[in-house]
């Protein structure tokens with residue numbers, strides 16, 4: 127518990143002001159979202175390998191994206207890139223209903239088998255290609271992309287409700303810029319750009 131509190135304080139000291147996000151980091155046992163071999167490092171503010179060449183995002187990055195989404199209790203959120211489901215759980219404990227998609231079958235199956243994850247009632251999982259979104263559940267209040275596309279997929283913009291927000295790291299492999307797109311009431315898109323990060327690429331199709 128002390129380790130979680132320290133991690134939450136560290137993230138807050140780097141400029142994350144959304145109190146609900148910091149509280150979620152304080153609450154969630156991040157080690158239980160990762161394979162046993164790396165649990166000893168769970169409370170370092172670092173991205174760590176979870177298998178299949180994928181990573182659990184750095185807590186600061188999770189907090190940064192969540193803050194940009196300005197999550198409100200009851201929000202219906204689409205997440206692309208379930209990975210470890212840590213980000214999905216942060217959204218769920220913040221009061222959102224989460225629809226999360228993963229393209230790697232092994233990661234999807236591991237999450238399905240996890241008894242630990244069953245406690246997060248608000249998370250719905252799908253094995254599929256995030257470029258296609260989740261049309262049956264659209265429109266979404268918010269969309270969060272946790273792998274990097276070279277451009278924001280138009281299909282996902284189409285699944286965002288009017289007045290909704292989409293947050294994504296956009297760019298080529300290596301470095302991407304965080305963007306937040308707002309779909310205005312007249313349907314116009316408003317893009318704001320933020321800091322630079324390094325995410326794994328958003329890939330087409332299923333694996």
Ligand code: SAH
Nearest residue numbers: 182207209210213228229256272273328329
């Ligand atoms: N949100 C995750 C971060 C995982 S890293 C967490 O909290 O741990 C990004 C994830 O996006 C990887 O698991 C990767 O397999 C997945 N991904 C990449 N392209 C995708 C796509 N087109 N559709 C769905 N998932 C994708």
